[in-house]
Amino acid sequence: MIFKCKNCGGNSVYHPEKKRMWCPHCESEDSEELIETEVMENCSNCGAPLEGVTEHTSALKCTHCGSYIILKERVEGKNRADLILPFAVSKEQAVEKLKEEFGKRLFTPDSFLSYSTLELMEGSYVPFWLYDYRSDVDYEGRATKVRVSRSGNTEITETSHYRVVRKLKIDFERIPVDASTRMEDDIMDLMEPYEYQALLNFEEKYMSGFDGEIYNFEEEEGEERAKQRAARDSEQLLNSTISGYSTNTTVHKNVSLRKEKASFALLPVWVYRYNFRGKEYIYHVNGQTGKIIGKTPTDKRKGFLYSATLGALIMVLCQCVNWIVGVL
Ligand SMILES: [Zn+2]
Ligand SMILES: [Zn+2]
Structure with a gap:
């Protein structure tokens, strides 16, 4: 499927700065019309075979006519995302961020920030599982507070004993685990934080102008990472409630975690691939906040x-x- 402009027939795309659909050809806004086509293999605009479609591709640019195509069966049924964080940083802004970051570095190759290579930067929606967890923490410890005072020549040590009991119920919302095997886990961890309150219900129009993927693995497979994070954060929260004691010994501790739900979400990333002396360098710019991840060649x-x-x-x-x- 493709969004076409009703005025000129051009390809309407989502404009991150205007926060609306926009036609780059006649510059009209909100003039889009969704044209649905059933065929997955060919461009909905020019009919040329689509190159680079994998088993997970949900949206891509036609290498022949440059239109942004959304694959219908990858945004339907179980493939349909629950939530999407639309791009808020435009390509121009992402380019500016890269120039600010790398422009002044002495040994940055000239071609790195040249117009022709930066033009190849593409926006991509990365699939994520967002998990909600309920954590029940049950803790008991034996603690002491020691106070030393002096009376004449006598030093008095006073030790108070405490039974420390904590019961915490913690609700974790939207613990993110990236569901793309193409994207390295540590890159996506570094891309954080995203501001999840800006998540919207999925609509096809936000994908127009960008690449996209559906989740590469089922929700159960990403659970362990979310669970580890919930366990670690539960411990930290527990520790933050126990303070001011001279000693503390744990008698009993139980952290039980229960998954409440998981949502399939798409998060925005600008990807800049740069080839230099036979090596590919990949830069990522958070499509919501503009944060840059990547090493300069x-x-x-x-x-x-x-x-x-x-x-x-x-x-x-x-x-x-x-x-x-x-x-x-
Ligand atoms: Zn138009
Ligand atoms: Zn085409």
Whole structure:
């Protein structure tokens, strides 16, 4: 399926800054019409075979005519997302963020921020499972408070004993686990936080202009990661309620976790793939907050040219730059 402009027949897309549908050809707003086609293999606009469709693809750009196509059967039934966080950062804004972040770095290759390579940046909706968990924490400990005072030459140590009892009921809402095997887990963890209050009920129009995937694995398979996170946070919350004692020994502790529900959600990411000297570097920009994840490549030849001119001093600087870059 494809959103077409009623005025000019162009491909209407969702505009993150305007927060509405927009036609890039005649610039009219909210003029879209959904054209549904049953065929998965061909572009709904030009009919050319769609390239790069995997078993999980739900939306993509036609490499032939440049239209953004949404695959009908991947937004229906069990494939349909419950929630979507529409892009709030436009491509232009994502490009600006990259320029701000990397533009001033000495050894960033020239082509890295060139218009022609940045043009290839694509927005992608990454599938997530969001889990709600109820945690019941039952805790008992033996604690002491020790007070030392002085009376004349005598030091008096006064020890008070406490029985510490805690019963916590904690509701965790929307613990995120990314459901894309293509996207590395640690990348998506670094992309956080997303502001989940901006989640909306899924509608096809938000996908127009972007790539998308359905979940790559079932909800049960992602549960363990969400559960571990709920357990860890439960412990932290429990510990934060026990303070001010000199000693504390646990007598009994039980954290029981129950899954309440899981929702399939799509979260926005700008993806910039940059090839440099045979190696691919991938940058991600959070499509809601603009946060950037990625290591900058360094042009060693450029570095060498500088070092040849400036001598020993630049070699030290070069190492520093590499190190700082390495930990980003
Ligand atoms: Zn138009
Ligand atoms: Zn096409």
